[in-house]
Amino acid sequence: MTFNRFVKTVFLTEIVKGMALTLKTFFSPPVTRQYPKEKRPAAPGFRGLHALARDFQTGEARCVGCGLCAAVCPSKCIYIYTADSLDHKKIVERYEIEVLRCVFCGLCVEACPYSAVALTEHYEYSDYSRDAFYMTKEKLLANYDKYMGPEKDREYYRKFWHPTSDDFGTPANQAVFRGKQ
Amino acid sequence: MDKGAAELQTRELTINMGPQHPATHGVLRLVLDLDGETVVKCTPYIGYLHRGVEKLAENRTYLSALPLTDRLDYISAMANNQGYCLAVERLFGVEAPERAKYIRTMVAEMSRISSHILWLGTHALDIGAMTVFLYAFREREWLLDLFEMLCGARLTTSYARIGGVRNDVSQEFIDSLYRFTGEFPRRIEEYETLIDQNRIWLKRTKGIGVIEADEAVNWGLSGPTLRGSGVSYDVRKHAPYDAYDKVEFDVPIGKRGDVYDRYRCRMEEMRQSNRIIRQCIEKLPVGPVMAPDAPKISLPPKDNVLKTMESMIHHFVLITKGPMAAPDGEIYSCTEVPKGELGFYFVSDGSGRPYRMRVRAPSFVHASVIPRLCEGSLVADVIANIGTVDIVLGECDR
Ligand code: SF4
Ligand code: SF4
Numbered sequence: 001m002t003f004n005r006f007v008k009t010v011f012l013t014e015i016v017k018g019m020a021l022t023l024k025t026f027f028s029p030p031v032t033r034q035y036p037k038e039k040r041p042a043a044p045g046f047r048g049l050h051a052l053a054r055d056f057q058t059g060e061a062r063c064v065g066c067g068l069c070a071a072v073c074p075s076k077c078i079y080i081y082t083a084d085s086l087d088h089k090k091i092v093e094r095y096e097i098e099v100l101r102c103v104f105c106g107l108c109v110e111a112c113p114y115s116a117v118a119l120t121e122h123y124e125y126s127d128y129s130r131d132a133f134y135m136t137k138e139k140l141l142a143n144y145d146k147y148m149g150p151e152k153d154r155e156y157y158r159k160f161w162h163p164t165s166d167d168f169g170t171p172a173n174q175a176v177f178r179g180k181q
Numbered sequence: 182m183d184k185g186a187a188e189l190q191t192r193e194l195t196i197n198m199g200p201q202h203p204a205t206h207g208v209l210r211l212v213l214d215l216d217g218e219t220v221v222k223c224t225p226y227i228g229y230l231h232r233g234v235e236k237l238a239e240n241r242t243y244l245s246a247l248p249l250t251d252r253l254d255y256i257s258a259m260a261n262n263q264g265y266c267l268a269v270e271r272l273f274g275v276e277a278p279e280r281a282k283y284i285r286t287m288v289a290e291m292s293r294i295s296s297h298i299l300w301l302g303t304h305a306l307d308i309g310a311m312t313v314f315l316y317a318f319r320e321r322e323w324l325l326d327l328f329e330m331l332c333g334a335r336l337t338t339s340y341a342r343i344g345g346v347r348n349d350v351s352q353e354f355i356d357s358l359y360r361f362t363g364e365f366p367r368r369i370e371e372y373e374t375l376i377d378q379n380r381i382w383l384k385r386t387k388g389i390g391v392i393e394a395d396e397a398v399n400w401g402l403s404g405p406t407l408r409g410s411g412v413s414y415d416v417r418k419h420a421p422y423d424a425y426d427k428v429e430f431d432v433p434i435g436k437r438g439d440v441y442d443r444y445r446c447r448m449e450e451m452r453q454s455n456r457i458i459r460q461c462i463e464k465l466p467v468g469p470v471m472a473p474d475a476p477k478i479s480l481p482p483k484d485n486v487l488k489t490m491e492s493m494i495h496h497f498v499l500i501t502k503g504p505m506a507a508p509d510g511e512i513y514s515c516t517e518v519p520k521g522e523l524g525f526y527f528v529s530d531g532s533g534r535p536y537r538m539r540v541r542a543p544s545f546v547h548a549s550v551i552p553r554l555c556e557g558s559l560v561a562d563v564i565a566n567i568g569t570v571d572i573v574l575g576e577c578d579r
Binding site: 047176 | 347464486487
């Protein structure tokens with residue numbers, strides 16, 4: 001046994017070092033977030049509860065019932081029932097999302113050609129019954145009013161969800177390394 | 182021996198560990214036959230998390246099947262997305278543009294760090310070091326916040342796309358990530374201060390779960406579990422994909438192939454990942470993030486869908502039928518995910534959906550080696566052995 005090893009064994013150096021580190025951390029500011037009281041802001045592309053956007057002119061749902069969102073959905077949890085109206089227009093009779101089966105991939109938002117379906121930033125929903133998570137068209141429109149509508153300055157058509165042709169070309173001000181700050 | 186003593190002969194005791202045992206990291210169930218403190222036989226039972234991902238993919242278009250891959254190894258979704266997209270890209274013969282390659286490399290390495298951090302925290306916690314767990318999660322939080330900033334989700338990212346990535350990175354993201362890479366080596370040192378030389382840690386890990394190099398190869402191990410035994414095999418080095426041939430990094434290997442060496446390998450790997458991320462940021466080129474011929478394979482840009490007829494038609498066909506002009510044939514493509522070698526094997530019949538998707542999941546292979554590591558060892562080392570092969574049951578059961 002070398003001298004160093006002897007000192008280490010007897011004086012528990014590695015344990016003392018570890019303890020010193022925990023002691024130092026003990027006096028540093030805590031990183032814990034006091035969740036229900038203190039909420040973290042959601043990121044711009046956050047995928048929360050669904051909503052159906054209202055047309056700002058008519059106040060009706062923008063959705064035209066093309067069915068793309070239902071086709072792209074990996075968990076097949078969007079149900080759309082359309083019918084012909086008397087003046088031969090396609091109307092969306094029912095638009096339903098089974099939120100409990102949704103995996104929040106956001107593909108429906110990406111697929112929708114009318115930007116009619118959106119994901120809000122609301123994530124605190126829990127209930128005692130499954131029915132509460134079966135979102136009908138009315139509930140989805142209500143979600144929009146509640147979580148997206150009132151803030152008029154917030155675009156529901158978020159660029160984040162709808163990459164434009166800029167992203168296929170070379171945008172002028174792309175993020176690059178700016179040197180060590 | 183008189184009659185009384187013969188009656189006192191002990192039999193082997195069969196106990197059930199899991200599937201809800203916190204140290205089995207998911208829903209692994211082990212049936213252990215014990216002779217006193219020694220494990221005589223260990224039988225893993227898997228399949229509690231089986232969701233039929235491979236079968237599900239057959240009914241989805243190539244685009245819609247992407248979110249399924251998030252849920253294979255759910256703690257490193259970015260790396261899975263990358264592996265999946267790369268395989269499909271190779272099948273279709275498209276290549277992501279430079280910038281997208283660098284971004285994908287960067288986020289895959291971020292997920293490697295976050296996966297290894299989680300592994301370190303839980304592995305140390307299983308063996309009895311609580312503090313490391315708390316410290317590790319502090320850094321993991323930073324990375325997950327960055328993921329959220331990038332794509333809106335912390336774990337199930339669905340970020341990579343066939344032919345590139347979904348959206349460009351923001352300047353804020355780049356700056357924050359660069360700060361992280363500056364800070365992170367110090368944090369690794371902190372973890373090491375806590376356990377690297379700690380005598381309890383050494384006693385619990387050195388010489389435990391030894392597997393020799395040739396045997397490790399025969400078991401089909403990969404990733405740090407293989408490299409801990411001294412085999413230098415890394416897909417990133419041997420068949421470079423994305424930007425791995427443009428960055429410098431070393432492949433750390435161990436010597437003895439025990440729990441401690443695999444731990445050292447993963448710690449070093451985190452340093453190397455950190456290095457790769459730094460280089461990726463420094464070299465990040467400007468340019469598009471989607472391949473120019475991707476509109477035939479991935480969704481066209483949104484403004485074009487609203488304005489031009491052609492894009493609108495592409496958009497509809499892509500979503501309802503899947504990518505056009507899928508070639509007939511099959512392809513196997515593998516990437517190095519944090520757990521090991523993740524392979525995707527596609528058979529295509531020319532339609533927009535995979536005819537067959539097979540996932541070569543490292544965790545599945547690694548779960549098979551657990552009996553080999555546990556048999557003959559003490560029952561207390563079983564959790565050290567489960568931890569050291571680093572399995573995730575989502576990927577193992579698929
Ligand atoms: S977020 Fe994904 S899983 Fe949920 S409804 Fe939309 S497409 Fe379906
Ligand atoms: S894709 Fe949009 S417009 Fe089409 S049915 Fe879905 S929500 Fe309605």
